[in-house]
Amino acid sequence: MPGREENLLLSDLDSGGVLVLTMNRPEAYNALSVDLIHALTGAVRAAMENRDVRVIVLRGAGRGFSAGHDLAEVLSFESDDEHRALLESCAAMMQLLDSCPKPVIAAIHGSAFAAGCQLVATVDLAFAEETARFSTPGVNIGLFCSTPMVALSRAVSSKRSLRMLLTGAPISAAEAAAIGLINEAVPSERLDETVMSVAREIASKSSYVVQLGKAAFKAQKGMELADAYSYCNEVVVENLKARDASEGISAFLEKRDPEWSDS
CATH class of the missing domain: 3.90.226.10 (2-enoyl-CoA Hydratase; Chain A, domain 1)
Incomplete structure (x- = not known):
């Protein structure tokens, strides 16, 4: 060696x-x-x-x-x-x-x-x-x-x-x-x-959201189409619970930059 x-x-x-x-x-x-x-x-x-x-x-x-x-x-x-x-x-x-x-x-x-x-x-x-x-x-x-x-x-x-x-x-x-x-x-x-x-x-994005998205991308690729949609629907439901989702949507509606908490 x-x-x-x-x-x-x-x-x-x-x-x-x-x-x-x-x-x-x-x-x-x-x-x-x-x-x-x-x-x-x-x-x-x-x-x-x-x-x-x-x-x-x-x-x-x-x-x-x-x-x-x-x-x-x-x-x-x-x-x-x-x-x-x-x-x-x-x-x-x-x-x-x-x-x-x-x-x-x-x-x-x-x-x-x-x-x-x-x-x-x-x-x-x-x-x-x-x-x-x-x-x-x-x-x-x-x-x-x-x-x-x-x-x-x-x-x-x-x-x-x-x-x-x-x-x-x-x-x-x-x-x-x-x-x-x-x-x-x-x-x-x-x-x-x-x-x-x-x-x-x-x-510069929310690390929580980026990591959730990357994991979902990898997971859904091997699924049948209907299963992929069903799985990703649940990912979105989970994502909506995140503080960064509320912050990001609010910032968009209020026309300001979001302040991410990465959670």
């Missing part, structure tokens, strides 16, 4: 409640080592418990977002159990990001390959430089991107995801936006501005 690295993940929380997590393995293109996966998992769990955190932004240091799993580390493992532990910890991290009650936004520059592309497909919103590239290239090295496929196939259509998976060919940020893998491709000099503007806009 490789030795534990220091400062794998940089963390910065601004006064508006936007937490920026920067994967900090630039020499390895922010490859998802066991230690980095554990660092990300711990940081997201801590953010979920921190009332000051309203939105999480995920980015990479150095030349790009993330190259995926650390292949040198993968080859260093000598047993199925080690491989299984790596994959299970990564899957758990991806599921934690998906279920995190606070919105998670990715800012992508350079490349997001394999499990790095999986991260992009997993988070709630994603914005990329126009020059960024995305791929699931495992087929090119004899190791099919089976686990990235889980997130990718849920983010974009079957034919789009299968083309990426079967060819391993990279797609541009413009194509990633067109197929719904990311929200928008922007000029490099505007990436941070765009991401932080969206993050701060979300952070």
Whole structure:
């Protein structure tokens, strides 16, 4: 097992409640080592418990977002159990990001390959430089991107995801936006501005309402249409009990800015 690295993940929380997590393995293109996966998992769990955190932004240091799993580390493992532990910890991290009650936004520059592309497909919103590239290239090295496929196939259509998976060919940020893998491709000099503007806009809302809404969105997607409406009707009934619902409606009618209590 490789030795534990220091400062794998940089963390910065601004006064508006936007937490920026920067994967900090630039020499390895922010490859998802066991230690980095554990660092990300711990940081997201801590953010979920921190009332000051309203939105999480995920980015990479150095030349790009993330190259995926650390292949040198993968080859260093000598047993199925080690491989299984790596994959299970990564899957758990991806599921934690998906279920995190606070919105998670990715800012992508350079490349997001394999499990790095999986991260992009997993988070709630994603914005990329126009020059960024995305791929699931495992087929090119004899190791099919089976686990990235889980997130990718849920983010974009079957034919789009299968083309990426079967060819391993990279797609541009413009194509990633067109197929719904990311929200928008922007000029490099505007990436941070765009991401932080969206993050701060979300952070300015009632965190109670944002978290309730994100959870409801995730829950209703897998339901039949009638069940989804029935479920969401109950979500609205519950939402109407919140102080922020009364405050928000009153502020709208009185033509003033709401003062959120996050409850």
